[in-house]
Every structure is written in structure tokens, then in C-alpha cells.
Amino acid sequence: MDRNGVRESLLPGLIDPSPQKKTNNVPKSRGFRRCKSAPLAEYAPLEPNRIGSVQRSESIIHPSFVKVAIFLTVYLGLGTICFYLVRHQIEGVKTNGILDAVYFCIVTMTTLGYGDLVPDSTLAKLLACAFVFTGMALVGLILTKAADYLVEKQEILLIKALHVHQKFGQTDVLKEVETNSMRYKCITVFILLLVLMISGTIFLATVEKLDLVDAFYCVCSTITTLGYGDKSFSTEAGRVFAVFWILTSTICLAQFLLYIAELNTQHKQRALVKFVLTRAMTNVDLEAADLDDDGVVGAAEFVIYKLKEMGKINQEDIRLVMEEFDALDVDQSGALSVSDLTLAQSSPP
Numbered sequence: 001m002d003r004n005g006v007r008e009s010l011l012p013g014l015i016d017p018s019p020q021k022k023t024n025n026v027p028k029s030r031g032f033r034r035c036k037s038a039p040l041a042e043y044a045p046l047e048p049n050r051i052g053s054v055q056r057s058e059s060i061i062h063p064s065f066v067k068v069a070i071f072l073t074v075y076l077g078l079g080t081i082c083f084y085l086v087r088h089q090i091e092g093v094k095t096n097g098i099l100d101a102v103y104f105c106i107v108t109m110t111t112l113g114y115g116d117l118v119p120d121s122t123l124a125k126l127l128a129c130a131f132v133f134t135g136m137a138l139v140g141l142i143l144t145k146a147a148d149y150l151v152e153k154q155e156i157l158l159i160k161a162l163h164v165h166q167k168f169g170q171t172d173v174l175k176e177v178e179t180n181s182m183r184y185k186c187i188t189v190f191i192l193l194l195v196l197m198i199s200g201t202i203f204l205a206t207v208e209k210l211d212l213v214d215a216f217y218c219v220c221s222t223i224t225t226l227g228y229g230d231k232s233f234s235t236e237a238g239r240v241f242a243v244f245w246i247l248t249s250t251i252c253l254a255q256f257l258l259y260i261a262e263l264n265t266q267h268k269q270r271a272l273v274k275f276v277l278t279r280a281m282t283n284v285d286l287e288a289a290d291l292d293d294d295g296v297v298g299a300a301e302f303v304i305y306k307l308k309e310m311g312k313i314n315q316e317d318i319r320l321v322m323e324e325f326d327a328l329d330v331d332q333s334g335a336l337s338v339s340d341l342t343l344a345q346s347s348p349p
Helices: 061-087 097-109 124-142 146-162 170-206 212-223 236-278 283-289 301-308 315-328 340-347
Strands: 090-092 117-119
Touching: 061 097, 061 124, 097 117, 097 124, 097 236, 117 124, 124 236, 170 212, 170 236, 212 236, 236 301, 283 301, 301 315, 315 340
Parallel strands: none
Antiparallel strands: 090 117
């Protein structure tokens, strides 16, 4: 739109109003500024002695992680007490009363069910039924909260390790995290899973006295929660190790499979975005992008149409936003002003 020989932006309020020096023969680029009410995406500047690293609040534990830790502690505490009280109603290979109760609680929680310890009374069976359902819910909570949080903590270290021979500053690290975050999560969890599988195999071979193939077989049947039961942790030292190892390894495998699925979805989304941005516009596209049916497509209409094609938004999202705009546009001028907001706020609902 031209006014007094000056071209105005089709996205009012988004163009940076700061004065710029005019340079001949240099094409102008459209500059957008961030909405003042939007949350800042930038990280705080680094301290002088931490240049090249990303500054994160290492001393502050994420609330989600604290909540999961509390739930897990309460679950294991109650489970241990309950199964210890009914320990004489549980049949199988036993070592220490309290240790067996914790071990049975972990095996039940992860739906592993080796069969080396089984409930043998009505009360014990009912307790097992109650704790298996609550345990599965808690594992799901750990997957969505704590595990993802802990993996994200290792992303920066992994990126810096992979690019140790390159000059990788703060901006480069942040860009790499934003672009390939899911890929690095997959790599991190895969490395952790390999470490857990190797350590479990070595432990079973040395402590439980299994041969190497049987040890690896037991590890695979454990982390997949298959739990045939022909091979398991039967010694006291083995069950102490199993209490920590079983929970960590089973959740690690589930998290890895979840990241693989998310990575596949992300690749499909990026392929769709690339297709939308590279295919040629047609008259049909132009007509579909013309939201106000005025015969021309402005920058805002073009952006909305492309986002819709990419699957970022849908028609219902656009309708809801336009309804809010119409409600705020009291004078029906087609543009929002301070007076519109004042009138909208003062008018009765």
C-alpha cells in the first residue's frame, strides 16, 4: 500500500521502526521485531570464565524432576513396606526380607515379572495388582518428565564433544540444539543404553555366574520387560544391583524408542515444510491464500497460508484468532489500536 509515495508494510507493528541508513543498489530486507509480550528465547549472556559454554541453572533442580522423585520414593516406600509385611505369602527364591520386598516392587512396577518371586495368597495378589497399575503410571510419568529432563542436561556436553576440534561458540551450540535436538537425544540415550547393557552383562557374568550368552540373554529379556524367568537375579548382591539397574535400563529403552518415533515424525514434518516452500505457487493457491477476498494476497495472508500448508496451524485455529480480532476491533476499522483495546476492556462481556 502506498501513501504519499512511501510504501507501508502489510504487517503493521512488526516492522522495526528504528532508522536505517539508505544504501544504493542494496535490496531492502523486511525486518521483523519480536512481540514485546512474547517470552524471550535468548539465553542470558555468559560469564567471562564460561565463554563458549551454555549457561544453565545447574544448582536449581527442575520442579518436574522433584515431583517424580517424590512419587517414586513414596511408591517404593509403600511397596517395600507392603510386600515386606506379606513376605511369607510370597513364594520363590529369597535372600533378604527388605531387599526382596524392594526387588519385587521394582519387578512389579516395570511389568517384568521374572517369576522368581510370586504372590501366593489373596492379599499378596491384590497388592501386586494394585502396585502394577500404579507402577506403570509412574513409569509413564518418569518417561515424560524426569528422563527427558536428564537427557536434555547431557545435550550440550554431547554437542561439544562431537565438535571438540571446531570453534563452537554459544550461538553455534544453541543453533545446533534447536536444529538437531531430537537427534542428539537419540544419540545420548543410545549411548546410555549401550553402557547399561554392557554393565548388566558383565555383572551377571561375574556375580550371578552366568556364561556370557546367558548373561546377555538375561539383559535383553530384562530391558524389554520380557522376563521369561529362566534367568534372573538370585543372589543378594545381584538384587541390590537389580534394584537400580532394572528401573534405569527399562526406562532408558522405552525413552530411546520414544525418541526414535519423535525423530521420524520430525523428519516427515521437515520434508513437508521443504515441499511446501519449494513447490511453485499456482492460481488455486493464490485464491486459497486470499483470506479477505480482495483479489490480492498480502504478506500476512501469505504467511498464514504457508503455515496452514505446513500443518503448523489449521482452519479452526485461524477462525478462533479471527474471532478474537473481530471482538477487539470495536470500531470495525480492520486494524487494532489503543482505543479499540480500551473500548473492548470497558464494554460489558
